[in-house]
Amino acid sequence: MSGTRHLVRPSGTGYVLAANHTSFFDPVLLTGTLPRRGLRPAVLAAAGLWGVPLLGRALTREGYVPVPRGDRRAGDALRAAADALAEGRGVLVYPEGGLPR
Structure with a gap:
């Protein structure tokens, strides 16, 4: 990972992190790196992950937010993200919305 020295938690304010998701390792690297930088954002993740035994x-437990893609309930994830920001927490999003095909 490059640029992690720029990851500094803004005091008392919400923040948005946008990350690449070009491999299955990107989320693994972030979940290992961000807490060491004092960052524990709410992570928006594909709702299907909650169907994986133990992972869901x-x-x-870690405060991830399920995003039901292609479902009208997907807006609930945005409300959860807005709530986290209003509380001064961070939000991590993957703008690609998944791995490229």
């Missing part, structure tokens, strides 16, 4: 429970 871990995602919920």
